[in-house]
Every structure is written in structure tokens, then in C-alpha cells.
Amino acid sequence: MNTLTFSEARHLVSRTGLGVEWDSVKKLEGLTQEKAVELVLNPAPAPIRPAPAFTPWNKLEPMRDTSAEGRKDAWSIAQTEGKRLQGWWIEQMLLSSSPFIERMTLFWHNYFPSSIQKTLQPSLLYKQNLTLRQHALGNFRNLLKAVARDPAMLVYLDGYENVKGRPNENFARELLELFTVGSSEYGQADVKAVAKVFTGWGIDQSGSYVFNSAQHDGSPVTVLGRTRAFSGDELIDMLVEHPRTAERLVERVWQHFVSGNRPDQSTVQSLAAQFRRADYDIKALLRAVFNSPQFWAPSNRGTLVKSPVELLIGTVRMANYPRESIGEMVNLCRLMGQQLFDPPNVRGWLGGENWISTQTLLVRASYLSKVSRGNLNRRVDTGLRLPPQNQQEMLEWMLAVPPVNKIPDIPGNRRLANALMLDPAFQVS
């Protein structure tokens, strides 16, 4: 039975962790592929850092209704606490012993985005993060039902404004277009019908989901050709079972974990079928993807651009580079184009090659040169760990593909590490 080489183990860690931590690679090296994938898919539970203090929903929301001053105060509270929330997640990602859980939570945050700026309710976004975390490797159907009831989502996509006689279509449209079947499968009539089904889904005083039957329009509707008086959950079940829903999720997973190129149709269909057979078990889908030959194909190395989170947090975790203050990390994440809890729109971050524009590449370059230069000049021990014994090991550990630039002539792991971090190859995974 084939066992993983160092470079294969590195690949698995690079695609599923946050930074290529030497110990994590060494732990997987020499295991069979299946065994290594199981270890990744079943991480030991890691503690979640305590929540920062948040002003509760039922205190913040009424402030906005009182006066212009109240609105202003509520806005500043939301800004301050929003930064706190971003810092909380950055720190969790820096310190967690199960980075795969963080990555999957971030994957779902991008699939079901909500924003502290639109909602101005950091406490609700914190709760949403816990919900995404809880379902991150669970069942997609349950995850979607939880998202549909999630108070932050109800505010972000105006679901709580969607009531009998005065429907708001925002959530209905995104449920169809982004969360399930995709834009080719529905029309405006379906949007109107779906909006009707979710009328009355609201938020109570305590900031929890509530179903207001008096505001619910229970009349039969036609969605994607089927007519009945759907409950919201029944409708979600139907949308999840639509073949495009699984296929679209497969495409997203693929582009996140395997390659920036679209997978071919037969691969998509085969993975989607496995996902459906496993009754939408997310772990089963990931298992199929991580054990696919394409995931391991050498031609797929270095085909993904590192996300800002991977670059920022991964670089620190990889070699214990000195980290910036949490506030600065929050700021850098924003400048690199991935402001946590505040994606640009409901489609989330486009990612892939879009992470790299002239603007963000500049921020990446200045961050990496600051991180690396800092410790080259410092004589004292910074805790930096560069375990490789020679140049070849350094290259295999730090980069997914060979460097573009020439390797420096002067020997030394630190100098080499700095040169490799500023090489374009360091930007890809």
C-alpha cells in the first residue's frame, strides 16, 4: 500500500490546514492516503476561545428607533464590537489546534455570508459563527435549515422583514441563486413564491429565531414547477434534492481544495452522486474529494492562490514567525481583501486569482517582508522554527512548487526562508 511522501503529506496539510506546520506534515508522512485523510477529517475537538463582550440584539436594535443620536451610538457600538469579533476569530485561527475546523467554518461563512456592516449586530454574527462551526462537517441539509433560521442571516437578507402581504424577496432570491439550485434554474415567479413560503420567519426579543404564524402566508405556491403549501423546511428539502444544488457545492469545494479550474462534468456528477448517496453528509463529500486522484495529481500543486487568511495566519503558524497585534492582523486581513464577518456581498469573496490584484499583492509583499526582515536582523531568539536540515528540505517544506526567482547564494535557513517568502511561488498552495 502506498504511503504518503513528505511532499504529499505537505500538500494535504497545505490544503486543509492553516500554514504548513512541520509537525503536522511529519505526523501524516508515511501513513496511507486513506488514513491520513481520516485524520484530517476527524480532528480532535479544540476549545473555542471565550466570546468577547457584545451588546445584545434587544438592546442594540431599539437604540436605532429612538433618535438620530441613538442610531449613531448603535452604529459606533457595532463598529467597536465588530472589530472585537474579527479579532476573536483571528486569534482562534492563530491558536486552534484544529485548523481544519477553522477552514471549514470559513468556507461556510463564504458560502452563506452575512455582514456586520449590513446587520450592525456583531452578537448575531458571533452566534452565526458558532452555528456554522457546529455544522461545518455535519449534514448540508441541516446546515441550510440552520442558516435559514439564523438571526444574522434573517437580518442580512431581510428575511425578518418578509411578512404576509408585503414580501421581501432578498433571502428567497439568494436561497435559489447562491445557496441551492443556481441562477440557471429559476425565474422571478419562483423567487416570489419562495419569499411567500418564508413569510413570518423572524427574530424574537432575545435575538433568537421565531415563527410568527400571524405574519405567515400559508397559501399554496408553485416553486420550480411543484405546487403545494410548502413549509420552509419542506421547501429546503426540495431545493437540496435538486441535482444542481449538490453539483454547485461540489464545484465550490473543488475550487477551494483541489484546483482553481472548473472540474469536468463527469467528475462533478460523480461526486455529487456520492454526496447525495451519503444523504448530504459534508464529511463524506470531503472524503471523496480528498481521496480523488485529482486532489493528489502533481499537476494540481500550486494551482490555488492562498487566501489572505492562509497567508496571514498560515505564515505565522508555519514557522512561529512573530505575529502582529490582533488589531493589526484584522486590519491586514481587510487590506488583503478578506474582511472577516464582512464579505463584499452575498456572493462572498470570489477568491482564486481574484485574491491577487496589484493592490492586494502590494499589501502581501509588505506584510511578508516585514515579517521576514524583522527576524533576520534580530540576533535574539524569536522562537522562529525552521526545522529543515538542508536547502532541498526547505524548498519542499515552504513552497508547493519550485521558486520562480533564483535562490540566494549565501547559505542559511533564515536567509533562504526570507527569499522564499518573497517569491511568487509562496503565494500559491
Place this chain on the structure above:
Amino acid sequence: MNRRGFLKLAGALPAAGLLPELAWATERKTKNKTEASEKVSSKSKRQKAIVLIKLSGGNDGLNTLVPQRDYAQYAKYRTLAKVPEHKLREFPLDNGMSVNPYMLSLRRWWEAGELAWIQGVGYPHGVLSHFRSSDIWETATNAFEHSEIGWLAQVLPQYKQGLHGIILGEGLGPMAGKDCHTIAMQSPQVFLSQVDLVSDIQPIDRGSSALKHVVNIQHQLHDAGRQLKEKMSNPQHLSGFATSVLGRKLESVAQMILNNVDTAVYKVEHSGYDTHANQINVHNNLLFELAAALNSFGETMKQHGRWDDVIVLTYSEFGRRVQENRGGGTDHGTASVQLVMGGRVSGGRVFGENPRLKDLDGDGNLYMTTDFRAVYGTLASRWFGVNNPWSEFGSVPFV
């Protein structure tokens, strides 16, 4: 920027003779560099520029140009999200429409004939998704067609070589596409403070598309940095500019134009127009900010004798639903309005038909009456003087 483009362009300048690399290397060492660069720029042709302002989220055309003559009909649809009738006396137009009173600072531009409105702009079968409709607007496609090539990427490579556009913010949008040389930045100051960290690198043939992209962007970044550094090393301070975020961005654009940065388009974004709830105050504030920023931008251009070289155009992915929703907001709509300003704009005019409030589509949205591609086509042929890829949609003689 494409290296060959840069060389050709530099070769056309009178100061050339020296290779640009060499000129740059000597300049870096001399203290007298402002004198040297002034010489170059004063003799170089003034670059014309379009400033695009994306009102992102979907701007409510009906509360931007309010139907004054049809006010009773308008008020049937709007209770909370309604501009009060007496406020419409402040900035009336001559066609039964009136500009939102929070844009009063622009009235003088209208009166001077340097501001025009285009109304009823959209495309058939308007799509109500932000992303799709934004993509359609930015790639000049239609409801059933997809493209990843921005509309300006179909125009600018015909018009000039070298750097085509500068985006203050994110998203290449209308300038996406491999033939369009565009750089995105937060601000020129931040850009210049960091660009030295980036060493030049030549594009590569091997490796993944992701890696090639990184290398390519690094190359573009280095070249653009060289140009901006030369032109923006000593920018003049502009006084009295609007202090909003949008105002700051337009101030940066103004500085780049006044320092003769060689590019044809600037794009900035003004966001927050997705007013699904409690629209009236939010939207009024946005329009107030927009007007104030445009007013100071126009003033600055005029003071420095550059107003004739500039055209400002707003766009948004769609307008909003005619009937307001229960939260005092409006849902996604279709046709909306565009504002055009500039010294050479045929202003004081409204192009396009007034909204027909009694004739709505099945979703309760306005029918479009002016195709947005006619606006692009006009800019292609009348502003850039290049082949118009959208001639089938006619033109709008605003310039």
C-alpha cells in the same frame, strides 16, 4: 502595464533619447527630479480621462430624479420612501422631473450646461441579481449572455497603449480582461509607500495559471509604480475638497489627473445603495455625499483648466422597485438614471424618456427606454474616437 507599450510611449516623448530605465535610474539619484519630470509632463499631451462612479447596490432612480409632474402617481407607490413634494421646487428640471433636493449643490453645473441626466437606462429583461446585473453592466452584455471581458477592455486597447485604468478600491469590473492594463489601489499615497518592496519580474511560461497570474500582476505593479512615482512624487495639495470617503477618492483622482498620470479611466465606488429598508434617510445621505464630492471635483478641474479633459459618469447595477416594501425600503428594480458631468458635456439636458409609472412589468418594475450600451457606444465613438462595438444600440448625444 505592458512593457513594450511603456517603451513605445516613452519613446514618443520629447525628453526621450534615454531609455526609460536609464532615465529613471538617473532621476532617482538627482535631487533635481521635479524639474526633470515637469519638463516631460508640460510638453506631453494632456490625457483625457473618464471618471466612472459606481453607485453599488442599485440606485433608486425614482428618488434621484423624482417625477414632479406625476407626483400623485409616484406617491401612490411611496409612503415612507418618498421625497416630499414641496422639496421638489429646489432643483426642478425642464421635463417634469426634479432632482433629489439633497443634490442641490449640483444645480449650478446644470445651469452652466455641464451636467446632463440620462434616464430610463437599462437593458431588456432586467436581471434582479446584484452580481449578474453588475456583470451585465460592466461587460456590456445582456440578460442571457455572459462575459468576463469588461466593456472598457473592448475600447481602451484601441485607444492607447500603456496603462489603461486606475481603480481606487477593488474589482476590475469594466476593465477586466487580459488586454486591459489596470491597477487597483487604495490611494496613490499608500500605493507609493509600498511599491518599492516589489521587485520587477518578467512574465513566465511555465507553472499553473495561478502562479502566472501572481507573476504577471507583480510585473504590472512594478511598471505602474515606476510611472506613478515619477508623476506623483510631489502632488499639489487640493484645498476645500469634500471630506467624505468618496470625496477623498475623487481628490486622489483629481491629483492624478492634474499630475498628468498617463491613463484613460479612473473608477471609484460609492456603496450603500441597496436600500431594502428605511430607505429615505440613507439614500438622501448618499446622494448628498455624491453631489458634494462631484461638486468639489468639478470645481477643482475647472480651477486648473482641466474640466474639458474630463467626463464623469455614474452607473449602478439596476434601479429599484416602484412600489416600496413594508420596511420603508425598495427591492431590486430595473431601469434607473445616470449622471454625466464635464466641460464638454452637452449638459442642462435630460436624455431619455420620463418613467412611465402606470406601465410596469410583471414584477412591478419600470421598462427600460434607453439601452446602457448606447451610453458606452457614445463614449467609444465621441470621446475616445474609436470603433464603436455597440453601434446597433444607437447613441445618446451627451458629449
